[in-house]
Amino acid sequence: MIALDTNLLVYAHREDSPFHTAALDCVTACANARATWALPWPCLHEFFAIVTHPRIYDPPTPPEQALNQIDAWLESPSLVLLAETAQHWPALRGLVMQARLAGPAVHDARIAALCLQHGVRELWTADRDFGRFPGLKAVNPLVLR
Numbered sequence: 001m002i003a004l005d006t007n008l009l010v011y012a013h014r015e016d017s018p019f020h021t022a023a024l025d026c027v028t029a030c031a032n033a034r035a036t037w038a039l040p041w042p043c044l045h046e047f048f049a050i051v052t053h054p055r056i057y058d059p060p061t062p063p064e065q066a067l068n069q070i071d072a073w074l075e076s077p078s079l080v081l082l083a084e085t086a087q088h089w090p091a092l093r094g095l096v097m098q099a100r101l102a103g104p105a106v107h108d109a110r111i112a113a114l115c116l117q118h119g120v121r122e123l124w125t126a127d128r129d130f131g132r133f134p135g136l137k138a139v140n141p142l143v144l145r
Helices: 006-013 020-032 041-051 063-074 088-099 105-117 128-132
Strands: 002-004 037-040 079-082 122-124 137-139
Touching: 002 020, 006 020, 006 041, 006 063, 037 041, 037 105, 041 063, 041 105, 063 079, 079 105, 088 105, 105 122, 105 128, 128 137
Parallel strands: 002 037, 002 122, 037 079, 122 137
Antiparallel strands: none
């Protein structure tokens, strides 16, 4: 199973992104496929925070439009949502210690821990920082095009 990171969701949603078409193709292919795909809950939260932020986008996405976008993704019958389980803390703690992380990098470890806990072995992302987590293959589908 593959999972999608926040940046692909943002690029797919924002038509002003230079990566919009490629990202939209990736997200749409996942949503319409029979194969299971995943979204970590923190990526959906971060998506909403980014696209509606007036210091990041001018104009920002209206909140209702961003919520509707999330609703549309959640309608995909092959989507699996990744949430914390009782084993999340040990997994996250291990990744943080192993990679010697602090500060904002802990967010990436949170995403990686969720993916690994749920059997995701490939994360589609434009963020090269995910390469530091063994067992999770980071793939940038935007450069494969």
